[in-house]
Amino acid sequence: MSNIAHSQRADDGAQDEVRRPSGLRLWAGYLRRDKKALFGTIVLGALIFGAVFAPWISPYDPNAMDFMMMEGPSLSHPLGIDDLGRDLFSRLLHGTQISLFVGISTVLLGMIAGVTLGVMAGYFGGWVDTIIMRYVDLQWAFPNFIIAVYLVAVFGTGLTNVIVAISLAYIDDFARIARGMVLTIKEEQYVDAARTLGASDSRIMWRHILPNAMAPIIVQATVSVSYAILAEAGLSFLGLGVQSDTPTWGLILADARSFISRAWWLGVFPGLFIMLTVLSINFIGDALRDVFDVREVTDVD
Amino acid sequence: MSGYLLRRFLGAIVVMWAVATLVFFMLRAVPGDPIGAMLFDVGDAQAIADLKAKLGLDQPVYVQYVKWFWLMLQGDLGNSIYGSRIEVSRIVLEALPRTLSLAFLSFVIAVAIAVPAGLISAIRKHSALDHAVTIFAFLGLAMPDFWLGIMLIIVFAANLHWLPAIGYTPLSEGFWPWFSHLILPSIAVGTPFAAIIARMIRSSMLEVLKTDYMNVARAKGLKKLRIILVHAFPNALIPVVTVMGIAVALLMAGAVVVENVFAIKGLGRVLIEGILNRDYPVVQGAILAVSAIFVFANLAVDMLYTVIDPRIRYES
Numbered sequence: 001m002s003n004i005a006h007s008q009r010a011d012d013g014a015q016d017e018v019r020r021p022s023g024l025r026l027w028a029g030y031l032r033r034d035k036k037a038l039f040g041t042i043v044l045g046a047l048i049f050g051a052v053f054a055p056w057i058s059p060y061d062p063n064a065m066d067f068m069m070m071e072g073p074s075l076s077h078p079l080g081i082d083d084l085g086r087d088l089f090s091r092l093l094h095g096t097q098i099s100l101f102v103g104i105s106t107v108l109l110g111m112i113a114g115v116t117l118g119v120m121a122g123y124f125g126g127w128v129d130t131i132i133m134r135y136v137d138l139q140w141a142f143p144n145f146i147i148a149v150y151l152v153a154v155f156g157t158g159l160t161n162v163i164v165a166i167s168l169a170y171i172d173d174f175a176r177i178a179r180g181m182v183l184t185i186k187e188e189q190y191v192d193a194a195r196t197l198g199a200s201d202s203r204i205m206w207r208h209i210l211p212n213a214m215a216p217i218i219v220q221a222t223v224s225v226s227y228a229i230l231a232e233a234g235l236s237f238l239g240l241g242v243q244s245d246t247p248t249w250g251l252i253l254a255d256a257r258s259f260i261s262r263a264w265w266l267g268v269f270p271g272l273f274i275m276l277t278v279l280s281i282n283f284i285g286d287a288l289r290d291v292f293d294v295r296e297v298t299d300v301d
Numbered sequence: 302m303s304g305y306l307l308r309r310f311l312g313a314i315v316v317m318w319a320v321a322t323l324v325f326f327m328l329r330a331v332p333g334d335p336i337g338a339m340l341f342d343v344g345d346a347q348a349i350a351d352l353k354a355k356l357g358l359d360q361p362v363y364v365q366y367v368k369w370f371w372l373m374l375q376g377d378l379g380n381s382i383y384g385s386r387i388e389v390s391r392i393v394l395e396a397l398p399r400t401l402s403l404a405f406l407s408f409v410i411a412v413a414i415a416v417p418a419g420l421i422s423a424i425r426k427h428s429a430l431d432h433a434v435t436i437f438a439f440l441g442l443a444m445p446d447f448w449l450g451i452m453l454i455i456v457f458a459a460n461l462h463w464l465p466a467i468g469y470t471p472l473s474e475g476f477w478p479w480f481s482h483l484i485l486p487s488i489a490v491g492t493p494f495a496a497i498i499a500r501m502i503r504s505s506m507l508e509v510l511k512t513d514y515m516n517v518a519r520a521k522g523l524k525k526l527r528i529i530l531v532h533a534f535p536n537a538l539i540p541v542v543t544v545m546g547i548a549v550a551l552l553m554a555g556a557v558v559v560e561n562v563f564a565i566k567g568l569g570r571v572l573i574e575g576i577l578n579r580d581y582p583v584v585q586g587a588i589l590a591v592s593a594i595f596v597f598a599n600l601a602v603d604m605l606y607t608v609i610d611p612r613i614r615y616e617s
């Protein structure tokens with residue numbers, strides 16, 4: 001958010017003293033007008049709270065087994081008990097940790113790698129651009145999820161490999177957006193001014209161009225977090241993700257498959273957790289797009 | 302125009318070659334020796350070395366590449382190294398119609414839901430129906446397709462017993478057996494797709510309805526239905542077709558996961574089983590087949606684009 005204010009300021013640098021409202025206050029004002037963004041912020045806030053404090057607020061140990069098995073939702077176990085007597089709510093709460101962690105870390109990694117490539121391609125042009133974009137275009141032609149599946153096939157399963165695989169699958173999205181932004185911003189006068197003052201290429205790229213290219217990148221990052229969460233759930237569900245004991249949403253669903261005809265709650269609730277998370281992130285992403293006034297991200301070429 | 306199409310076709314072939322090459326080298330050149338790791342289960346070092354020699358994996362990578370590529374051009378994708386040692390090309394050819402059936406039916410179902418939903422919500426903007434469509438679109442995008450598949454099985458197969466829960470029957474054994482096995486998985490794959498298309502149709506219809514030629518059509522006193530279906534809708538479809546390529550990506554990715562829910566042995570199931578069995582020739586073959594469908598579906602979308610929008614003529 002500060003970047004937008006920054007970009008407006010860049011035009012008339014003399015008014016540096018003008019106070020701009022903080023990002024948080026802007027957002028709070030926006031929420032009053034947009035019910036969906038409000039819903040998203042509250043739900044995501046609750047999920048983040050649940051994830052951070054899961055060890056303290058979850059009613060049971062997520063892996064503690066009990067002889068009481070396959071019980072439906074009740075007062076003591078609000079979302080029911082699974083086939084091994086484990087409390088479903090506690091497991092899903094701990095799953096939130098992993099899902100959000102994977103979602104955020106993969107997008108951060110993919111964003112850093114993709115933006116670096118995209119900025120370099122856009123700034124240097126020529127053969128750097130050609131080499132980078134040939135690869136990016138190739139990857140762009142394929143669904144991210146299929147790329148992630150193939151990368152897991154190459155690297156092997158497990159949490160770290162899943163994170164690496166999903167992040168690599170996102171490189172093309174960020175590279176394309178960053179490159180497109182750099183191509184426009186490169187022509188601005190303040191870039192020429194910086195160059196005249198003797199600023200180095202890397203200083204111009206990272207200090208002068210990138211901050212002004214951040215708005216669409218942030219919007220893309222938000223949307224990507226929700227896709228990354230779906231991708232992780234999908235990989236875990238297929239048995240390619242995090243292994244055995246760890247309670248991830250996808251894995252809980254995969255385990256539940258054999259019992260769903262007898263225990264509907266094992267199938268319904270993990271999916272609802274995934275859906276609520278993705279829904280709230282998408283709402284926030286739409287709101288950010290509105291606030292930043294970014295066109296549909298897929299339009300950026 | 303044929304020049305353009307020829308160039309696009311050659312481009313698609315180059316992409317396929319690049320993908321095949323990347324797929325080949327990633328399994329061999331990535332540090333950590335992925336194929337070695339896959340063969341780990343075979344037994345002691347000697348057994349692994351013997352198997353590697355038999356598979357030609359002891360030769361220099363570029364020799365392997367040329368050999369592999371030459372065989373692939375002849376349709377020979379090698380043999381599975383797991384279980385029955387069956388030819389990969391046979392596995393792929395058996396799986397192909399299943400995945401194509403699923404993807405095709407998902408497409409049909411998605412369009413059948415999305416077109417009326419998008420049209421209604423654009424015409425009756427801000428009505429209750431419009432809100433319902435918007436909510437459906439948001440939920441459809443947020444719902445994991447494999448979870449939707451499980452929910453459909455619980456409701457329509459396990460409880461109502463209307464449709465079979467899992468499996469696949471070829472079309473040659475009759476339309477209904479084929480169709481009934483594919484309805485639930487197609488809904489699971491098609492729903493996110495329908496959500497995207499419905500939203501696209503809504504927003505592009507709203508754009509078109511604002512234009513001058515819409516006013517002209519209304520001023521001429523044309524019937525409302527005619528204005529919408531004949532004058533507005535075809536123009537509103539153009540931006541929708543542009544994102545079809547992305548949508549095809551979604552269908553393929555969806556099919557890969559959902560096949561596993563419904564135990565349909567299509568390319569997705571073959572791919573995942575290949576990975577879990579550490580069967581690298583099968584993984585290679587399946588990923589190449591998925592890529593090929595994808596690349597040529599995109600090509601088809603491009604051609605469709607020229608048909609739908611007569612203003613576009615690809616002359617150089």
